[in-house]
Amino acid sequence: ELVNLNEMFNYVLDRFDMVIKDSEKNYVIKREFTQRAIWVDIDTDRMIQVLDNILNNAMKYSPDGGTITCRLLETHKNVVLSISDEGLGIPKQNLGRVFDRFFRVDKARSRAMGGSGLGLAISKESILAHGGNIWAESEENKGSTFFISLPYEPYEEDLWE
Numbered sequence: 001e002l003v004n005l006n007e008m009f010n011y012v013l014d015r016f017d018m019v020i021k022d023s024e025k026n027y028v029i030k031r032e033f034t035q036r037a038i039w040v041d042i043d044t045d046r047m048i049q050v051l052d053n054i055l056n057n058a059m060k061y062s063p064d065g066g067t068i069t070c071r072l073l074e075t076h077k078n079v080v081l082s083i084s085d086e087g088l089g090i091p092k093q094n095l096g097r098v099f100d101r102f103f104r105v106d107k108a109r110s111r112a113m114g115g116s117g118l119g120l121a122i123s124k125e126s127i128l129a130h131g132g133n134i135w136a137e138s139e140e141n142k143g144s145t146f147f148i149s150l151p152y153e154p155y156e157e158d159l160w161e
């Protein structure tokens with residue numbers, strides 16, 4: 001279905017802001033994107049599930065009080081969402097593997113945090129099914145950024161603005 005990605009991202013982030021407030025955690029979610037509508041043809045439920053997992057990871061793997069920065073960038077063929085945290089980071093040699101089923105960087109630590117190690121594998125499957133791509137950049141002890149690109153063609157209406 002045709003969805004305003006901007007509105008969907010805001011909706012997901014509003015919910016996280018409420019969860020953070022209710023849990024008395026102190027994460028800060030920053031939104032660095034234009035409020036212009038970006039219409040994309042996506043499966044809303046699956047996309048929300050992907051964003052939920054990446055945002056949950058951003059909190060799970062970073063200390064309380066960290067800033068999570070969310071961006072939305074348009075190029076002429078794609079729209080790219082990114083979510084950056086100020087957490088533990090991921091060792092370079094594991095960057096590709098975090099999207100594998102059941103792969104977890106630190107088995108003991110991850111087990112203590114709960115979850116199954118499937119979140120990113122499922123996310124990748126969903127994004128590929130949308131004709132998009134998902135990848136990560138990271139620096140240990142500094143933080144990680146997860147990127148999602150989706151095919152996007154500006155509609156004629158947008159071009160007339």
Ligand code: ATP
Nearest residue numbers: 057058061089098104105110115116117118119120
């Ligand atoms: P699940 O999502 O199934 O509850 P999970 O969070 O462990 O469990 P994934 O979301 O697939 O599984 O992530 C896989 C692994 O990648 C994590 O266990 C963690 O080691 C690493 N990882 C994911 N996101 C981050 C992040 N933002 N910072 C540091 N490490 C991360």
Ligand code: MG
Nearest residue numbers: 053057119120
């Ligand atoms: Mg996860």
